[in-house]
Amino acid sequence: MPGYTHLFTPGPTNIPEVVRQSMNLPMEDMRSPTFPDFTLPLFADIKKIFQTETGRVFIYPSSGTGAWEAAITNTLNPGDKVLMSRFGQFSHLWADMAARLGLDAEVIDVEWGAGVPVEAYASRLAADKGHAIKAVFCCHNETATGVTSDIAAVRVALDDAGHPALLFVDGVSSIGSIDFRMDEWGVDCAVSGSQKGFMLPTGLGFLGVSQKALHASKAATMRRCYFSFDDISRANDSGYFPYTPPTQLLRGLRVSIDLLLAEGLPNVFARHRRLAEGVRKAVDAWGLKLCAKEAKWQSDTVSAIVVPDGIDSAEVVRRAYHRYQISLGVGLAKVAGRVFRIGHMGSLNEVMVCGAIAGAELALIDAGVAIKPGSGVGAAIEHFSLTPHHAALAAAA
Structure with a gap:
C-alpha cells in the first residue's frame, strides 16, 4: 500500500531518525581500552533520567521483565512477604512473577481503571508492627488500562508508618515520559525498558537501584546469576559489562538520552x-x-x-x-x-x-x-x- 504504516501502540514507540541512524554502524570491540570513554558517561547520564544522584542504574540486555526479575532476585529472600496490587495486565504479571520466584505476595485486587490503592497500603503498613512486609510493589503507569498512580503518596504511607520495606516501582511506560523522581520519592528499585519513553528498539532493561537496595542485596539469598548486582557492579565500575553488551543499542541510548536532556x-x-x-x-x-x-x-x-x-x-x-x-x-x-x-x-x-x-x-x-x-x-x-x-x-x- 502507498504511504507509511503509522505506529501508535503504547510500546514499541516511534524511533527518531537520529537515534535510528546512530545505531547503523559497524560492530565494535566491547573490551577495547577506549570503550569506558563511552560507557562511563552513559552510566552517569541515565541516572539523570531516573532523577537519582545517590543510586545507580544498571543496563541489562533484556526487556523490562528482566529488570523486574533482577530487582526481586537481588534484594529479597524466598518466602519474604511483599505487598502488591493488581489492576491491569502488567501489575498482574509482576504479581505472577513474585509468586513464581517464591515470595509470599499479599495482592490487593483493585478494579481495572483505578491504580495503586494508597489508603489500603497505608492501613496495611501501619498494622504491620513486626515489619513482616519486606517490599512494597507499585506499577507507576499501568499500560493496559491507561492509569498512572501516585508513587509519592506511597512513600508518605511508608514514612508515616515508620516502615522499612523496600519500595519497588514499575516505571516501564513512565520513566522518560512522566515525571519520576527516584531519590525524592525514596524508590529503591525502579524498572524501565528501552522501547517506550527511551525511543529505542526493545532489548535493554533498566533498573535504578538505591543504596538501601544495594545493601539489601548483600544479605539476599535468592539465587541469581545473569542479573547479579555484584557482577554488573564490578564490571560497570570499570566501564564494561559481565557479558557481551548490545553495543548498537547502547549507541542509540546515548543519542536518546541526549535528546531528552536537550529538551x-x-x-x-x-x-x-x-x-x-x-x-x-x-x-x-x-x-x-x-x-x-x-x-x-x-x-x-x-x-x-x-x-x-x-x-x-x-x-x-x-x-x-x-x-x-x-x-x-x-x-x-x-x-x-x-x-x-x-x-x-x-x-x-x-x-x-x-x-x-x-x-x-x-x-x-x-x-x-x-x-x-x-x-x-x-x-x-x-x-x-x-x-x-x-x-x-x-x-x-
Whole structure:
C-alpha cells in the first residue's frame, strides 16, 4: 500500500531518525581500552533520567521483565512477604512473577481503571508492627488500562508508618515520559525498558537501584546469576559489562538520552501532558469514555478507550491496521474486546497525535460506532491551538 504504516501502540514507540541512524554502524570491540570513554558517561547520564544522584542504574540486555526479575532476585529472600496490587495486565504479571520466584505476595485486587490503592497500603503498613512486609510493589503507569498512580503518596504511607520495606516501582511506560523522581520519592528499585519513553528498539532493561537496595542485596539469598548486582557492579565500575553488551543499542541510548536532556525533562513531561490532553479531548468529543475511572488516574503516555456495547474493540484495531495502516493497541486480558489503546509517548508532536486520532476515528466509524466525522480531530486541534507550546507550559509550572 502507498504511504507509511503509522505506529501508535503504547510500546514499541516511534524511533527518531537520529537515534535510528546512530545505531547503523559497524560492530565494535566491547573490551577495547577506549570503550569506558563511552560507557562511563552513559552510566552517569541515565541516572539523570531516573532523577537519582545517590543510586545507580544498571543496563541489562533484556526487556523490562528482566529488570523486574533482577530487582526481586537481588534484594529479597524466598518466602519474604511483599505487598502488591493488581489492576491491569502488567501489575498482574509482576504479581505472577513474585509468586513464581517464591515470595509470599499479599495482592490487593483493585478494579481495572483505578491504580495503586494508597489508603489500603497505608492501613496495611501501619498494622504491620513486626515489619513482616519486606517490599512494597507499585506499577507507576499501568499500560493496559491507561492509569498512572501516585508513587509519592506511597512513600508518605511508608514514612508515616515508620516502615522499612523496600519500595519497588514499575516505571516501564513512565520513566522518560512522566515525571519520576527516584531519590525524592525514596524508590529503591525502579524498572524501565528501552522501547517506550527511551525511543529505542526493545532489548535493554533498566533498573535504578538505591543504596538501601544495594545493601539489601548483600544479605539476599535468592539465587541469581545473569542479573547479579555484584557482577554488573564490578564490571560497570570499570566501564564494561559481565557479558557481551548490545553495543548498537547502547549507541542509540546515548543519542536518546541526549535528546531528552536537550529538551529538558520538565519540557518532556509537559509535552506528554499536553499531547495526552489532546487525545482526551478527542475521546470526549466522540462521546466515549476512558478506562481510567477518574481524571486523577489518567495517563499521559497511553489512553485506553472504552468502546460502546456491541462493538468489538479488536475489530477497531484490525480495521485501523488493514485499511488505514495505523497500529493501535488492543485490549488485554480483562479488557480484551472492550478497549483499544492509543500510545502517545516518546517522539511525538501535535500533528502525529492528530494523525493517530484521525486513524482511530476512521476505524471507529467503520466498525459501526456512531460518532460525528472530524469531531475528535477537531477537539484535539482546538486544544492544541488554544494551549501554549510545551516549553512555555514547563516554564510556567
